[in-house]
Amino acid sequence: MMEEKLVEVSDQEIRIDFALNCKCRVNVTLNSLTPTAPVAFKVQTSSPQKFLVNPPTGLIPPLSTTTFQIILKPQSHLPPTFPRSPSDRFLIKTALATDDEFLNSWFNSVPHSTRPTTDLKLKVAFVGPFLLHHAAGLGDIDAVRSIIKRQRSLVADLSTRDAESLYRAATQSRRNPDEMVSLLVEAGLKVDDARAAGLLDDGRWVSKGWTELHVAVAFDRTDEVERIVMGKKEIGSLDCRDKEGRTPLHLAASRGHLGCAKVLVGAGANVDARSIDGRTPLFRAAANGHRQMVEMLMEMLANPNIAENDLGRSAIDVARDRGHNEIVRILEQGESVLHAARRGELKLLESLLDKGASMNFCDQHGLTAIHMAAIKGHKDAVMTLVEFGADLECQDAEGHTPLHLAVEGGCFETVEVLINRGANVNAKSKKGATPLYISRMMQYEDMSRFLIDKGAVSSVSSASTSSL
Numbered sequence: 001m002m003e004e005k006l007v008e009v010s011d012q013e014i015r016i017d018f019a020l021n022c023k024c025r026v027n028v029t030l031n032s033l034t035p036t037a038p039v040a041f042k043v044q045t046s047s048p049q050k051f052l053v054n055p056p057t058g059l060i061p062p063l064s065t066t067t068f069q070i071i072l073k074p075q076s077h078l079p080p081t082f083p084r085s086p087s088d089r090f091l092i093k094t095a096l097a098t099d100d101e102f103l104n105s106w107f108n109s110v111p112h113s114t115r116p117t118t119d120l121k122l123k124v125a126f127v128g129p130f131l132l133h134h135a136a137g138l139g140d141i142d143a144v145r146s147i148i149k150r151q152r153s154l155v156a157d158l159s160t161r162d163a164e165s166l167y168r169a170a171t172q173s174r175r176n177p178d179e180m181v182s183l184l185v186e187a188g189l190k191v192d193d194a195r196a197a198g199l200l201d202d203g204r205w206v207s208k209g210w211t212e213l214h215v216a217v218a219f220d221r222t223d224e225v226e227r228i229v230m231g232k233k234e235i236g237s238l239d240c241r242d243k244e245g246r247t248p249l250h251l252a253a254s255r256g257h258l259g260c261a262k263v264l265v266g267a268g269a270n271v272d273a274r275s276i277d278g279r280t281p282l283f284r285a286a287a288n289g290h291r292q293m294v295e296m297l298m299e300m301l302a303n304p305n306i307a308e309n310d311l312g313r314s315a316i317d318v319a320r321d322r323g324h325n326e327i328v329r330i331l332e333q334g335e336s337v338l339h340a341a342r343r344g345e346l347k348l349l350e351s352l353l354d355k356g357a358s359m360n361f362c363d364q365h366g367l368t369a370i371h372m373a374a375i376k377g378h379k380d381a382v383m384t385l386v387e388f389g390a391d392l393e394c395q396d397a398e399g400h401t402p403l404h405l406a407v408e409g410g411c412f413e414t415v416e417v418l419i420n421r422g423a424n425v426n427a428k429s430k431k432g433a434t435p436l437y438i439s440r441m442m443q444y445e446d447m448s449r450f451l452i453d454k455g456a457v458s459s460v461s462s463a464s465t466s467s468l
Helices: 100-107 129-138 141-150 160-171 177-186 193-200 203-208 212-218 222-230 235-239 248-255 258-266 281-287 291-299 315-321 325-343 346-354 369-375 379-387 402-409 412-420 435-441 445-453
Strands: 007-009 013-017 024-032 039-045 051-054 057-060 065-072 084-096 118-127
Touching: 007 084, 007 118, 013 024, 013 065, 039 051, 051 084, 057 065, 118 129, 118 141, 129 141, 129 160, 141 177, 160 177, 177 203, 203 212, 212 222, 212 248, 212 258, 222 258, 235 248, 248 258, 248 281, 248 291, 258 291, 281 291, 281 315, 291 325, 315 325, 325 346, 325 369, 325 379, 346 379, 369 379, 369 402, 369 412, 379 412, 402 412, 402 435, 412 445, 435 445
Parallel strands: 013 118
Antiparallel strands: 007 024, 024 065, 039 057, 039 084, 051 065, 084 118
16 A cells, blocks of 8 residues: 655755865755644665755644755765766655654654654755766766756856856867767857857757757847848748757747847747647746746747647646746736636736736637637726736737627627727738628627727628638
């Protein structure tokens, strides 16, 4: 019979930023899963000569959290293996704490056979800039790739000085210098303008299927991106794909290159493009913790509900899995705005908008809050959204504006509010349907006369009823 878990740990692997001759520290968070009794915990290590734990024991109140710190004593030698260190492990023993006698005996390591305990086993990995630099200098592709996988923003977050040092180590390596530089650049390595200018024309990117636009984005060269975009005659060419199906916007979103992303989106790049693994730019931004990128893509109506192919996770799922709580909050607020608008819950809607929640969060059909309020006939919610700056001409996946849906919903007052606030009375869906066309299809005679009085063109092109 499987033991019931009493606590949940923040990560199954303890990742320590290693540096020679320094104390290295990492915090571990335990979450109690029991609603009634406190949980006692005790932390043990396979390598007490290397590690300290503070505190090594403790008590977690019901459904609460606590944090303990693991301290690696100063080491004069590199780990024999890294990132994973198979010889180093931690064991967290937990038990329900219901009486003082048990606690005293348990904390003092006196056997207490009548009380069941559950164990959590944690692995250890040594990561960080020091080991990354060392591995790059050795040309150890596998170690560098493994460190980057564990610390996805490590390379992009390096200071200019550290980035230059890492670049030199990679290029001077006797093994795999070209592959190493390629790997680091793809992970977000920033180099000075002179080196970047030379690397833009480097043939090594051809093997990845990168175009000049991909390369400019990878190096965060907003000026180059602008120059290339200005020369593109077709919007579709902005969504050129590499061998993994990634567009330049995917790369910008993954790395947090906000300036490049804004240029691409402003020029018409597809914010919902999917790479071969099914991931969108928003998914990649959420996965890597780039809050400003997530906010920008949300404002441009990126669909947060598109799931990746493998695990079926959406943007909010991967943000939650990786502990990007601020991004989770942003996405949850967007969902709440959508639900409040659909239900016409005005006070909740105003409260969320006052806190800065996005109005442009959309569901799987591309419907935003103002679409929802419009089709449900929530006039006051529509007015509130307009006052907060909602786009009257935003379109769902079928090209319908809020006015299209307000007409379909049959709420005369909501239609009047939208038109009086400037909604385009002759807007067309992707299949050519105008608000007047929908009104006539629904046999709303008074609505149709009102639309014509407001400038709707009565002679509409034929549009199939499936466009509603």
